[in-house]
Amino acid sequence: MANDLRHKVAIVGAAETDILGTQPDMSRLGLHAQAAKNALDDAGLQLSDVDGILTAGASPNEISEYLGIVPRYIDGTSVGGCSFMIHVRHAVAAISAGYCDVALITHGESGRSRVDSGFGGSRQSSNAQFEAPYGTFGAPSTFSIPVMRHFHDYGTTKYQMAHIPAATREWALLNPMAIMQQAGAITPQDVLDSRMICYPFNLFDCCLVADGGGALVLVSEDRAKDFPNNPVYVLGTGESTAHSNVSQMRDFTTSDSTTMSSNEAFRLAGLGPQDIDHLMFYDAFSFTPMMFLEDLGYVKKGEVGPWLEDTKTDADGKTIYKTGPGGELPMNTNGGGLSYCHTGMYGMFALLESVFQLRGTAGERQLDGIHTSIAHGPGGMFAAAGTVIMSNE
Amino acid sequence: MADYEGALPQATHETEPFWEGAKAHKLMLPYCAACDAYDFYPRPFCRKCFSWDIEWKEASGKGKIATYVINHRGPRGFEDKAPYVIAVVELEEGPSMMTNLVMDEEPTPENVSVMADVEVVFTDVTDEVTLPHFRLV
Numbered sequence: 001m002a003n004d005l006r007h008k009v010a011i012v013g014a015a016e017t018d019i020l021g022t023q024p025d026m027s028r029l030g031l032h033a034q035a036a037k038n039a040l041d042d043a044g045l046q047l048s049d050v051d052g053i054l055t056a057g058a059s060p061n062e063i064s065e066y067l068g069i070v071p072r073y074i075d076g077t078s079v080g081g082c083s084f085m086i087h088v089r090h091a092v093a094a095i096s097a098g099y100c101d102v103a104l105i106t107h108g109e110s111g112r113s114r115v116d117s118g119f120g121g122s123r124q125s126s127n128a129q130f131e132a133p134y135g136t137f138g139a140p141s142t143f144s145i146p147v148m149r150h151f152h153d154y155g156t157t158k159y160q161m162a163h164i165p166a167a168t169r170e171w172a173l174l175n176p177m178a179i180m181q182q183a184g185a186i187t188p189q190d191v192l193d194s195r196m197i198c199y200p201f202n203l204f205d206c207c208l209v210a211d212g213g214g215a216l217v218l219v220s221e222d223r224a225k226d227f228p229n230n231p232v233y234v235l236g237t238g239e240s241t242a243h244s245n246v247s248q249m250r251d252f253t254t255s256d257s258t259t260m261s262s263n264e265a266f267r268l269a270g271l272g273p274q275d276i277d278h279l280m281f282y283d284a285f286s287f288t289p290m291m292f293l294e295d296l297g298y299v300k301k302g303e304v305g306p307w308l309e310d311t312k313t314d315a316d317g318k319t320i321y322k323t324g325p326g327g328e329l330p331m332n333t334n335g336g337g338l339s340y341c342h343t344g345m346y347g348m349f350a351l352l353e354s355v356f357q358l359r360g361t362a363g364e365r366q367l368d369g370i371h372t373s374i375a376h377g378p379g380g381m382f383a384a385a386g387t388v389i390m391s392n393e
Numbered sequence: 394m395a396d397y398e399g400a401l402p403q404a405t406h407e408t409e410p411f412w413e414g415a416k417a418h419k420l421m422l423p424y425c426a427a428c429d430a431y432d433f434y435p436r437p438f439c440r441k442c443f444s445w446d447i448e449w450k451e452a453s454g455k456g457k458i459a460t461y462v463i464n465h466r467g468p469r470g471f472e473d474k475a476p477y478v479i480a481v482v483e484l485e486e487g488p489s490m491m492t493n494l495v496m497d498e499e500p501t502p503e504n505v506s507v508m509a510d511v512e513v514v515f516t517d518v519t520d521e522v523t524l525p526h527f528r529l530v
Contacts, residue, residue, distance in 0.1 A: 026407075027405040030436070037443055067440065123400075124403045128402060129403070129412075130490065130491060134491050135399065135467050137464065137467060140466070145479070145481060148462065149459060196465050198463065199502060247490065247491035
């Protein structure tokens with residue numbers, strides 16, 4: 001069936017940290033970094049040669065930020081002490097598939113001295129030291145951080161940004177599963193008039209908070225037609241991470257992890273942005289898909305604000321939004337994280353809507369004659385990114 | 394002083410010079426002489442060349458607002474500070490750091506701007522912890 005991967009991948013760098021024992025002057029991440037340095041030195045490689053990060057006891061977002069690497073393959077499988085054996089197995093698959101050329105698997109643990117141990121929950125983490133003390137309070141106060149820079153550099157306005165929740169609500173009205181299906185339409189002005197949460201985000205700029213879930217089942221192409229539904233084929237995928245803390249984002253007006261992830265997905269699919277019929281661009285907040293429309297090449301960088309504002313009117317005087325029903329670029333047709341559902345990690349729902357649209361089972365919100373769909377989203381505050389391009393042919 | 398309820402940082406050996414510096418009202422940054430480059434947040438190595446020969450130098454305290462938000466819903470310890478500015482300041486030396494703006498008036502999009510010049514001020518929030526904040530100049 002699949003190619004035999006036996007003997008196809010080799011370990012060429014291997015090292016411990018300088019000291020094993022009692023090291024209270026090394027942090028958890030410091031130990032990862034020292035081990036990485038020693039293994040890369042052993043292999044005669046630089047940090048810049050690494051394009052895959054696999055790790056446990058730290059998130060790939062943390063390692064990416066700490067070492068300054070923007071990888072094209074990431075693996076944070078963390079199931080206990082054997083995680084590293086599993087990372088080797090995953091690295092074999094990734095390198096064999098061409099997803100990665102140089103995989104760096106790191107371990108670092110302050111098991112005795114407990115320096116920054118309790119990742120994310122410890123007061124010694126990078127977030128606890130360098131963000132939390134300044135009064136951050138969840139996603140609305142951190143996902144909002146890049147926005148004012150885009151406003152400043154490109155003249156984007158809150159009113160333009162408000163077109164995203166307005167357009168997305170139009171789709172929710174057509175989706176019986178959407179939490180806001182009965183809540184009626186909203187205008188961009190309604191968004192501006194809603195309660196201020198964390199400027200520049202008003203309430204309607206923020207996603208819902210809900211309970212729920214979703215699941216996918218995948219098999220190989222040669223079995224796909226044996227199943228009850230029209231198969232949805234995966235044409236190309238991408239992944240990346242560029243930081244962990246939003247304040248460490250290299251450029252607030254562009255997402256490096258998105259660029260890496262989406263370029264990879266288009267390349268593997270052999271397609272360009274113009275070949276995709278349907279967009280699912282994760283909308284944790286109104287600004288989020290605006291970043292993606294630019295970074296994935298649908299709108300020139302800096303121009304998404306005026307582009308969104310350029311609406312049309314139909315014969316009955318109803319506004320047709322660029323990304324809404326009847327618009328030129330249908331996006332987030334389930335009603336999005338903004339009006340359909342957002343549990344905290346919304347990506348699954350973006351994928352599900354791609355599948356339902358490609359199968360032709362999206363009911364009233366069904367797009368006609370579509371063949372390809374893309375589901376793209378961030379992890380954390382533009383920290384990581386993942387992209388999947390699918391087709392029904 | 395009244396009991397401070399905001400989240401407090403806890404230093405590790407590698408970040409201690411930063412926090413001890415703040416307590417002494419100095420903005421200390423890690424520096425790699427080989428690259429002539431400062432970095433933030435502190436790490437025991439240089440992200441450019443992976444040298445582990447890092448020095449600490451005092452920064453000018455000057456910078457510009459790279460981006461910001463005005464938070465109206467604060468966490469514990471920040472409830473009565475709202476609305477307050479969470480900003481990312483790009484320091485003169487290159488690196489960027491998150492901080493709060495100390496202002497005499499309530500922050501609005503009209504009186505806070507991206508690219509505004511700022512300088513560091515130090516707030517002693519407890520006997521042990523001082524936070525580097527910034528003010529508009």
